Amino acid sequence: MGHLSPEVLADARRLVDLYPEPRSALIPICHLAQGQDGWLRPEAIAEIAEIVGVSPAEVLGTASFYDMLRTEETGRYLVSVCTNVACMLQGAYELLDHAEQRLGVKAGGTTEDGMFTLEDAECLAGCDDAPCVQVNHRYVGHLDADGFDALVDDLRLGRRDDEIPRHGVLVRVRRETGLTVSADEVSAERARQREADEAVARQAETGAAGAAKGAGA
Amino acid sequence: MITDAPRIVTRHLGTPDSHTMGSYLAAGGYTALRKALAMPPAQVAAEVDKASLLGRGGAGFPAGRKWSMLARDPVRYLVINGDESEPATFKDHLLVYGDPHQVIEGTVIAAYAIQATQAFIFLRGEFALGLERLQQALNDAYRHGAVGRDIFGSGFSIDVVVHPGAGAYICGEETALLESLEGKRGFPRIKPPYFPAAIGLYGKPTIVNNVETVSNLPWIVENGGDAFSALGEGSSTGTRLFALSGHVRRPGNYELEMAKTTFRDLIYAPVLGGGIRAGHTIKAFIPGGVSAPWFGPDQLDMPLSQDEVGKAGSMLGSGSVVVFDDGDCVVRAAWRITRFFARESCGQCTPCREGSGWLEKIMRRIEEGAGREEDLDLLMDVCDNIAPGVSWPPQQTTICVLGPSIPSSIAAAIRMFRDEMLLHIKEGACPYD
Secondary structure (H helix, E strand, O other), X not given: OOOOOHHHHHHHHHHHHOOOOHHHHHHHHHHHHHHHHOOOXXXXXHXXXXXXXXXXXXXXXXXXXXXXXXXXXXXXXXEEEEOOHHHHHOOHHHHHHHHHHHHOOOOOOEOOOOOEEEEEEOOOOOXXXXXXXXXXXXXOOOOOHHHHHHHHHHXXXXXXXXXXXXXXXXXXXXXXXXXXXXXXXXXXXXXXXHHHHHHHHHHHHHHHXXXXXXXXX | OOOOOOOOOOOOOOOOOOOOHHHHHHOOOOHHHHHHHOOOHHHHHHHHHHHOOEOOOOOOOEHHHHHHOOOOOOOOEEEEEEOOOOOOOOHHHHHHHHOHHXXXXXXXXXXXXXXXXXXXXXXXXXXHHHHHHHXXXXXXXXXXXXOEOOHHHOOOOEOEEEEEOOOOHHHHOHHHHHHHHOOOOOOOOOOOOOOOOOOOHHHOOEEEEEHHHHHOHHHHHHHOHHHHHOOEEOOEEOEEEEEEEEOOOOOEEEEEEOOOOEHHHHHHOOOOOOOOXXXXXXXXXXOOOOOXXXXXXXXXXXXXXXXXXXXXXXXOOOOXXXXXXXXXXXXXXXXXXXXXXXXXXXXXXXXXXXXXXXXXXXXXXXXXXXXXXXXXXXXXHHHHHHOOOOXXXXXXXXXXXXXXXXXXXXXXXXXXXXXXXXHHHHHOOOOOO
């Protein structure tokens, strides 16, 4: 225990409070842990398990289902090149080939200096800017080979850090309020509304029946 | 025909900082919510029913009818599906990044109409900036009194939570999404029950609506359901976002009146797709996301109507249109789409898990020039095991519709482009390489 920083731990506990059941916070907390470490370290997995009240195996078993939750060490910058059909038509595989050469790793690999992990991604919902590339899940616009090289140089020199923070997509997401109404309050409020609705419906029915009678007479 | 229908979901886009509270309020934001809260919830639902708003996620189920199926239970949830992952679909991306307050206003209106006890907006995890903007918008909306306790003094309260996904196409399927929201692997649930409206999140009645669907609600409340259903034709009412990509000059999202504009207009009109590459002709297009069967140039004059596209044996689906011209290899395209399904199959059902992998391998060897003539029959046989009859709408041997969507592109390659498939095999190479 004690792997997650006090700040991350506090954020994690706040996330748990947002859901009717603690386990719902499992995936968001995995994102928080990735914000701290860049990937899901076993120590983090054990701690997340304790926070949400499941076994570490269940956290790993869940996390391993999801592409974004990284169970192996990942570079500082995760470079995702979409090669799905719309991007493929606009030269995504040629760009991926270039990226592999430039970074010296195959898709799925991480550079020796730990700076870059390259991935051959599925559709990133940026098809109007094909071929679509994300770095740490930030869109960087469509790129040709020269654009890619410039991006890599910039990233190495830390020139894009304002726009592209470390990965972990929640690093800049801050919820400012907790839940504002308790479940009991909401239920009571809904019951009141239901009674009001039913009263309106009854009235309408009586009115309609009255009108029908009137028409019949 | 391009009509002068009003822009509905994109009406605030293009203004500076359209994602901020200041910009949204300046454009009259949150007045629809005030109006809705002054009506009985059933009347809000009735307006949406009158609008005949079809769900914009892909299945096209009427939103009002979905709401009416909600089981009676003091606890009921609303979940907004923003896990946009259907290849070539990027409309919810636009709405969340460009107008997150409209998504929130629509969410609260829906929550009020169905009297939800809590609402969740499940947003695709890869939308990093979208998550930031949506959460910021939500923080501002809480401060403004548009979300939370006693909204605008109406006595109605609702909490909204932005929930990040983590990268899995299958979580767009609503029961898989609910599993994921419960903190589990995104495995679609066995049906029946067919609708989460009966048994949904944590076993409670739940309505799942798409981001674009709820983005229509403020306009519908302001202008009335009749004004919405006056647009479009038949069951395809209102306007809709069409995401155009592939080999067109001007790929992008276009909001168009349903059933009035044709695929030809969308692809060729100078203010829309702007046509294809000079010196090329159109070869085929996908009318509604990669799960949909393909169309050829002879179907260009079909209107963008859910009914018409359905009758012609495909679907308008997520509203994403992908264009192939005569310089594009359809075998390669069909292989890449199949590879997508093979990667994204959740693995629960044998026909999908095994079938997708084998189909991908066979398609790849044809594309690479190592195919055999009998492969075409073999492909159809495997497809038949996933979706018997390989027809549309597909028969199903699996828990969800991911599996039965796999044959669409392969069947298109074989039925529409048999010669091109055979040419790969005869020449032992891709003729486009």
